[in-house]
Amino acid sequence: MKKERTKQKEKRAFENKIPGEGLSRRSFFKYMGAGIATYFVWTDYLASGILTTDEDNFPSSDQLSSWIHLSASGEITVFTGKVEVGQNIRTSLTQVVAEELFLPVSSITLVMGDTQLTPYDRGTYGSLTTPQMAPILRKAAANLREILLQQARQEWKLGEISLDMEQGMIQHPNNGKKLSYGDLAKGKNLLQKMDEDVPTIEPSKWKISGTSVPKINGRDFITGKHRYVSDMVLPEMLYGKVLRPPVQGAKLKRADTDKASSIPGVQVVRDGDFIGVAAKNSRTAAMALASIEADWERSPQVSRNQLFDHLVSSAEEGDAINPQVSRAFEEAAHKIEQDFEVQYIAHVPLEPRAGLAQWTGDKLEVWTGTQRPFGVQEELERAFNLPGEQIRVYMPDTGSGYGGKHTGEAGVEAAILSKATGKPVKVNWTREEEFKWAYFRPAGFIRVKGAASEQGITSWEFHNYNSGGAGIDLPYKGSNKHQEYHRSDTPLRQGSYRALASTANIFAMESTINDLAGKLGADPLQFRLNNLDNDRLEAVIKAAAGEFGWKRTKINENHGFGMACGAVKGGFVATFAEISVHPESRELKIIKAVTSFECGAIINPRHLESQVTGCVLQGLGGALFESVDFKDGDISNAFLSSYRVPRFKDVPDMRVKLVNRKDLPSSGAGEAPIVCIAPAIRNAIDDAVGVKINRLPMLPSGIVPKG
Amino acid sequence: MRINVNDREYAVEVDGNPSLLEVLREQLDLTGTKYGCGEAACGACKVLINGTPTPSCITPATAAQGKNIITIEGLEKEGELHPVQKVLMEEDVFQCSYCAPGMILTAVALLENRQQLSEQEIIEGMNGNICRCCTYPKIVSALSKITHKDKA
Incomplete structure (x- = not known):
């Protein structure tokens, strides 16, 4: 049902964007230059009715997933x-294409997240790139190979x-002659829809996929050459800053901007409640912003203690x-009823939100670090009442997101300032702004x-x-289950975060x-293995247990062992932890950790x-010490000096054991491995000192704490 | 005012007392030095001032006058990467890489001062730099490769 709704919503979004007629074959090659192209149409996600049936028409970019x-x-x-x-x-997708075309990765360029050049994509989240985009690109590349x-x-x-x-050449079977791929593309305007039946190379025969190809453009990142959005500069560009309320939920009553203007x-720039400044450098913009005197009307806000x-x-x-669930609980000899509290945490992408905007007539270009460039395009459509075709959003490789950059605030703000000043404007959020005005991983209360x-x-x-509700399904056998996610009113703005609620739910579970x-009185490992209903999860538990050496031999009474497992978004993870609690200081x-x-x-x-590794260590922050403190609408630890994130010294002796299943389709990995570190440590503390x-x-x- | 960055003299404007970070990025277009927190808590903005890793976000540009500043752009010599850059690239350490310039300059100074470093000393020396992608173990093991050997 929910899936159906999403589908319809998406379809509407597409229909709104489709300019009516598909791009013609001629205009495609005029744009791209002569050659051969294969493309893939989103039949999985769109009702076939809105796909073009005219073979001469190239489908509109909204209908494509990739080409x-x-x-x-x-x-x-x-x-x-x-x-x-x-x-x-960028690297793994390049590998996939290179594989099918028998080419080195260096001969392939990926254009990513540019709303004018790349097909519509809902966004880079949910660990979907590897299971969805990689097979499509693999198939498209295999099609190109067959055409060649x-x-x-x-x-x-x-x-x-x-x-x-081999290496971009096709060899004649008898006379030793060779043709390069380029030779075959010369003078051709061959455009072919992808044929699903063209076979791709089996994982057991992979030569490029399955290997540790280094990061594409790696040198640019370690020499400072790569331009993140926050680094970009356009001629005559101004630096913009936006006036923020002192606390969440405050409304602007009055503002005096005379000093700033002088x-x-x-x-x-004033536009309703929006007040921003633009200046030739960020120092001047910050001074101007600080000179604005504003009165705000505060409203009651829920504080952290409530x-x-x-x-x-x-x-x-x-x-x-179901009465059966309740009855079974009442009658059980061994039962537990307990509550769990999960605080808000912040993503803290090291590059805070940044947006650069430039207007040319009624056309708008925005560069911004976002996981959803097409979502930002829609935000801009709404903000300026412009059709999508007049808005181009670019997303250069960005300084991380972790689920925290689904939105385009800085891009919209830059566009407002740019429109008013007639110059390109860049808005780089400060760390404080990123903490206070982005969004958090939801807090949660869980009763089990x-x-x-x-x-x-x-x-x-x-x-x-x-x-x-993510990860709420218990992976263990048993028919008397009631698992429910209750929507609540969130005091703070919340949104996506690596693995969503799986971290909270699997912690409690x-x-x-x-x-x-x-x-x-059962061994926690054996109890799980006895009750699991999932072969892949069992396999990673056994792999981790083997690597860890699960013997539970305590050296002293403050020493303990814990484990946890979880299946999230096509990934299967188990973490085992060995800890000790200092008898006097009670330090952990x-x-x-394996x-x-x-x-x-x-x-x-x-x-x-x-x-x-990144998931486990980022998860360690949320497990042990990260939390957002807030009172009466104020985020009181909105700085890196007061909001603690994991550092070098926090890294325990940790090992990662990867299980390679060449017989199974690849799925994503940016989320699932985060979910087990917290419960593994929690259970180890319980084992050590009997404190839950x-x-x-x-x-x-x-x-x-003491028990 | 004039400052010396990567062995070059530049004339810069210091009206309003900008930070060294602002001057590097906005006046000299040396954007390899990153903003991360504005309070010397993350290390993304570190540059070498007379060889010492210094957070440029809290350093007034005027304080850098008469000193030698090295930014990430100044490490490469005639197309040859610094050994720290080389090993971090060979070991393919970084994810989003936004922390990389600050990490690299901190490590360069750490290694300049010592012939050999234990893993624990690397961890101590690098602890002021945050990698939010948490590539820490790989950074430590990569740097160990060049600190456990005798350097030429």
């Missing part, structure tokens, strides 16, 4: 709406025989509980009632208030499973390992 173009000089250009935020998909082979056979007047391809070179009561009391009514017998889980009732095993020491991860056939082992810490972060003061 690949081969130029007469042999250059391969791949167009995809996905974006690079450090997850290194066909062209070569025609050229040499050969029948349907197989030909060898500063030479400063332009003040957070969890508020989330529960404002929640929508839940579904009726679980019961088990030697035979397994007999009752399971799970309520998540506010943080979300895996803690409770651990405690149930404890009640039964993570002695060892994570095993499986996401099908591995495309780039080194980059996958980085994703897993049912909150995230667990140790805001660094001290393990």
